[in-house]
Amino acid sequence: MNLMSKPQPEYMEAPLRTARRPVRQPLLLALALGCGVLLGANPFRPSSQNPDGTVRGYLRFKEVLSYVDRDYVDSVNAEALSDYAIGRMLEQLDPHSTFIPAKQQQQAASFLQSDFDGVGVEFNIFHDTVTVVAPLSGGPADLSGLQPGDRIMAVNGERVSGIHITTEQMFGKLRGIRGSKVVLQLLRRRQAKPINVALIRNRIPNNSVDVxxxxxxxxxxxxxxxxxxxxxxxxxxxxxxxxxxxxxxLVLDLRGNPGGYLDRATKLADEFIGGTRKLVYTDGKGDQYDTQTFSRVTGEFEEGPLVVLVDEGSASAAEVVAGALQDHDRALVVGRRTFGKGLVQQPIALNDGSELRLTIARYYTPSGRSIQKSYRKGLAAYEQDLQNRLRHGELFHADSIRFADSLRYHTDYGRTVYGGGGIMPDLFVPRDTSAFSAYYTRLQSHNLVREYALKYFQEHKAEIEALRPEQYLSSFRITDAQLQGLVELAAHDGMPANPTHLRTCASLLRNQLKAYIARSAYGKATYYAVLHEQDVEIKQALLAVSNGSANPIQKLSMK
Structure with a gap:
């Protein structure tokens, strides 16, 4: 599915999976699209190529901040001003060097952790009410009997519904030290009075393999x-x-994957590439940050048809994997041009618990392609890149993309590929235009599709759960009456029906409703299986497997 039509990720106690990079929100900076991180010991030392200039700049900033703190007409928060100044300074370097204040560092770091301490519940916020989407199997919420549709009214006696609570604030209330107790006040369907449920927080897996x-x-x-x-x-x-x-x-889906740890990505790529072949290399200011990574183990799937799905949300480490497999003709890359984030950040722990993630090198694919797109026009233009791609038609027509001859490279078997920003797929799949209507966008932004699906599941739980997942997949259909129920819910929310737009996106809405109902009834595997019924990229991947194009090496060697 395309980015507009695929459902947004469920809110969980885990951090948000993707976020844009606004300059004045350090936490979102840390979770920004394309968070490539090079692991290793902190190599930085208090040295400089221009020590005199560094000292002069430091003293000047200290002097100005001291005057502001002492003499400014109003009281000021000197630490907040300092954080802001650091952010603006890093903004002048590149779009991905970031500063994370100490109070936000833990949540930022948890994006790349494999587990966390909490109660284990997926939730969403409908009409300013925190609503359980699903308890995570085997977690405290599941073992305590939380059900899809339960509304969380209070946490430890503190009201959380009807107060415009944010997802991040709810994370903070549900997460906590393993073994600690938390009491949830729930309002359950067909029960007149709220109920209190006590849970003991435990370790919750924060899986990155979705399905x-x-x-x-x-x-x-x-x-x-x-x-x-x-x-x-x-x-x-x-x-x-x-x-x-x-x-x-195999179909490996990296759509919407913003990156992460480089070594995890290269180890994964090594499972597909035999022999000793270059997977990626980095080039920094000096030899200190120049690295080359090669395949070195006998992988578990070095032969056999392989398709990699990418889109404009695939970034950083995801692009490293796609680029390596493409350069070695090991996989067919299907989808749309990736984000184009090829800058490597080194995390540097600062004395007060805050963290600097400083760009120290650039990623290059085995053929020599730079993954990073240009940021010469400044941060604002950089952040508008995806909108510009949409406006210029790149997301719908492959021939709208232009590459300079100077950026031409070749794969192992001589296929032409291009650098200059992102990985261009071997097989282009345009976005589905059915999601491009104001009515559909408002339904999504108000969470109404998920809300109606959850309500429907609650009302028909017994008959739905009487079906096996395979029966549900083959026989369950969203009827016109059910679709009209969504329309009526939207109208009640101040969103009158638009018949023209509804006809355009009706098929997409039916698919999403069926998928969300399946999520509540059967779990993630059935949820994704429903989504894939109308997933054009998946259909193209299966076609590539059947016609042999998903095995480029075999196909090229036969010519």
Whole structure:
């Protein structure tokens, strides 16, 4: 599915998975699209190429801040001013060097952690009310009997509904030290009075492999949302399970994957590439940050048809994987041009607990392509790049993309590929235009599709759960009456029906409603299986497997 039509990720106690990079929100900077991180010991020392200039700049800033703090007409928060100044300074360097204040560093770091302490519940916010989407299997919320549709009215006696609470604030209330107690006040359907449920926080897996299952009898599917600390182990487990089920070809979905740890990404790529071949290299100011990474282990899937799905939300480490597999002709890359984030950040712990993530090098694919798109026109233009792609038609027509001859490179078998920003797929798949209507966009922004699906599931829970997942997939349909129910809910929310726009996106809405109902009834695998019924990229991947183009090496060697 395209970015506009795919459902937004469920809110969880885990941090937000993707975020844009506004200059004045340090936490979102840390979670920004394309958060490539080079792991290793902190190599930085208090030295400088221009020590006199550094000292003069430091003393000048200290003097100005001291005057402001002492003499400015109003009281000021000197630390906040300092944080702001640091952010603006880094903004002059590149779009991805960031500063994370100490109070936000823990949440920023948890984006790449494989687990966290909490109660284990997916929630959403409907009409200023925190609503349970699903308890995570085996977690405290699940074991305590929380149900989809439960409305959380208070946490430890403190009201959380009707006060415009944010997702981040709710994270903070539900998460806590393992073994600590939290009491939720719930309002449950068909119960007149709220109930109190006490939970003991425990370790909750923060999985980055969203789902892994067989698309057909021999084609496996693995979706990776980011490259976190546990991604490689999760991937190996999923790959092994699929192989035991008879998988002989694989679709690796990196759409919307913003990146993460470089070493997890290269270890994953190594599972597909045989021999000793370059996977990626980095080039920095000096030899200190110049690295080359090669395949070195006998991978579990070095032969067999392989398709990698990418889109404009695939960034950083995800682009490293796609670029390596494409340069070595190991996989067919399907979708749209990736984000174009090829800058490497080194995390540097500062004395007060804050963190600097400083760009120290650039990523290059094995053929020599730079992944990073240009940021010479400044941060504002850089952040408008995806909108510009949409406006210029790139997301719908491959021939609207122009590459300079100077950026031409070649794969192992001589295929032409281009650098200059992002990975261009071998097989272009345009976005579906059915989502481009104001009515559809408002339905999504108000969470009305999810709200109606959850309400429908609650009202028909017994009859839906009486079906096996495969029966649900084959026989359940969203009727005109059910679609009209969504329209009426939207009208009640101040969103009158637009018949023309509704006709345009009706098929998409039916698919989403069926998927969200499946999420509540059966879990993620069935949820994704429903979404994939109308996923054009998945259909193209399966076609590539069947016609042999998903195995580029074999196809090229036969010519």
């Amino acid at each position: 892994a299952y067989l698309l057909d009898k021999q084609t496996g599917y693995i979706k990776i949302s980011r490259f976190a600390s546990g991604t490689y182990d999760e991937f190996k487990q999923a790959l092994g399970d699929l192989r035991r089920q008879g998988m002989t070809s």
